[in-house]
Amino acid sequence: MKLKDINKPIGLGAQVAEALTLAILEGDYSGGDQLLELELQDYFGVSRSPLREAFRELEKKGLVEIIPRKGTFVKTITRRDIEENFPIRAALEGLAAQLAVPNLTPDSLAMMSEKLDGMRAAAEREDTQAYYSRHLAFHELFIALSKNRLLISSLETLRMQALWHRFSYQYYQEDLKKSLADHQQIYEGFTKYRNQPERCRKMVEDHIIIAFDRFLTYLKTSG
Amino acid sequence: MKLKDINKPIGLGAQVAEALTLAILEGDYSGGDQLLELELQDYFGVSRSPLREAFRELEKKGLVEIIPRKGTFVKTITRRDIEENFPIRAALEGLAAQLAVPNLTPDSLAMMSEKLDGMRAAAEREDTQAYYSRHLAFHELFIALSKNRLLISSLETLRMQALWHRFSYQYYQEDLKKSLADHQQIYEGFTKYRNQPERCRKMVEDHIIIAFDRFLTYLKTSG
DNA sequence: CATGTTACTATTGTCGACAATAGTAACATG
């Protein structure tokens, strides 16, 4: 029998951390903004202990920088940050794909196909929002199948930062058709190359690098 | 002109975190041990605030696990942890090598050669301790040359965990000659394949995977 | 004896107060 984790108690610190994470991801703060303890203390109605705990949590996620004796500041996303993030994600998602191959079951392939259908539907009605979240879920599928917990959690952090970048450049609209075709190919690759993990790795890695290139091109032409 | 970072003030929390990090890495604690606030409060002569801050720091480094309402516990290193760590490190150090290639200067190659000499000297007098620390420095050279700060800091964490593993299995003695030959080859690879970053990547990645295999074999035959 | 309840203890969670510091503004000095 498999027992589910009993739900952990969630303290004030964790709650505040979650609220602040959302606020930052949604762009309520600008890079460089200081998170003032006194102010947030009033806002959330908690004392400074859980607040500072929350700050640590945010630091771990890479959303803020804590400078001793000065304060906690929302990180500024620079182009360099993006350029540093992508190659790492490409390497690690590629690795995840490779490790996922031996764990691919008909079931999991069916789930991927399902997500793909959802993406296609969203693309057809040009619902970028829906497309994007399903696209994230698609990636999460094979990442989870890598069964490497350290890899999964590392990618979670890296991908959150990428998500944040995305929000910062919110006018960026993906070419949904191109992206869909890419993912269709990845799915087919997983079905075809069941005995070539290395090939699946390269496939996913290249996919992310190409998406990155498109993004960079967008930055150049629009900025 | 390049200005050096002015030295950041270092609070009690950071000091305690450093002391505890060393204690854990050196094996003063066993996996599963609880870090009691009251006890450490007496030991370090600080109050609980900086102590809890230190716990967060340790959690970020992956050395402890904080369970709400129960406490902070030293992580237990399992074989699975090691098995999860190595492939990620291999992928990322490989990437670091690839990114380092365009930044390789005669100077930096000379430094690598120097480190290599130090390793050779240590290997000849069978000084495993010295060999190991120089070996770490050798890797750090090309990691730094990747000039990708996110990659550098990610690898720092991953490599610390590996270091910790090593301490846990302290009877593991590397075959210094084999290891030295490997690194000699890596150095030569960097000098020869200056226009083949991909090749350097594969070279370093394979190196770590092979070292990992040796380690696993050791675990099997000795455990 | 099996189970439920209560009381107690050890520990973490949260709070508000005071200390220390960084940054700034006003003033003093030559």
Next chain:
DNA sequence: CATGTTACTATTGTCGACAATAGTAACATG
């Protein structure tokens, strides 16, 4: 006027106290 000094304010750092909880032991109940 340029620089040094002092006083003040806003903010983070640290502390000790009380609250809440988890875990255990003792007891009660049928």
